[in-house]
Amino acid sequence: MAPDPPTPEKRDTGSLQKVLEVWVDSDSKVRLLVFFRQNPGVIETLEGLAQRLAIPVEQLTQEVRAHVEIGLLHSRDMAGGKTVYFFDRERWQELSDLLTAAIEKRGSGAAT
């Protein structure tokens, strides 16, 4: 028998856990996130992002991949084998809400 699907609460907690793991992992991941938060309309190649953020392409490849996995960045294949990346504003809102709720929950737990 297939296992029961996770409840919304479990799914949210799992999602948040993964997001936090990504963000606390490295300084350049945080820089990437801050860059897209400040510039949500940027649509750029890996090389272009590396240039803008002054992070080596090899290093940035992993950071971008991690953000694609948590759904904050999306990729789009272009002509000539080029791939561009862009920010998902809705996913950011979703994650922000989750984070806010988790902080509030923890705060209210500490108070009681």
Added chain:
Amino acid sequence: MIATKATPSREATGVQGLDAMLGGGVMPGDATLVAGSPGTGKTTLGLHFIAAGVAAKEPGVFVTFEYLPQQIYRDAAAKGFPLREWDDAGKVRVICTTPDVLLARSADGDSILDEAVRSIGARRVVIDSVVHFEFHHPDTRTLRNDMAGLLNHLRLLNVTTLLTHEVPQIIGPTVSISSWGLEFLVDNLILLRYVELEGAMQKAINVLKFRGGDHDRAYRALRTTSRGLVVEAGFTGVENISTGSARRELVDRVKDLI
């Protein structure tokens, strides 16, 4: 923000004084080229156009090839336009990319520009600036064909477009808009330039081409204020403005002598 009101069937540019020069604004669906020397206010005029759209409940897409959105937000805020707020609220989309990325898959109606227009139901588009298309095109013939294709595509999307373009000359008798005929592809052409008047540099605006009927053909003074651009009165008693070195009319100079 200074609101300007378009007459029916016109779309306001949002620049106080310019809409009066245009008889109320530009025609819906038209493409307007704003050409000018560095620092004359091309991008600011684009921001006015987007802001006027927000005021008229016409969402707009602002495409920048050079500046990051955070710089555009900052500059807009300095003129009293809460662009970031509008972007977050889905009234505006500020996109920063390259021309080839922007237009890839245009033939399928699936380009990033198409998506941006669809996502907020945009009625206005600003492209800042066309000069970046020149960097991405090997020859002027392809460039002209692609630009004509883009403008037709934008008309089919039912948006009114404002394009900015850099004019390299700061001052002088000759103004070259483009070497590949961009000025022939657009419906309207607005020129922003510097004019030297008795030792001081001033900005001037002129509507060179307008498909919407009669328009003000005079050079008018253009001033940048903390609330954006303001078109002022014409240069009365001044001649040779189009040379870039204007001077007071002969009769006035003779009067001074006597």
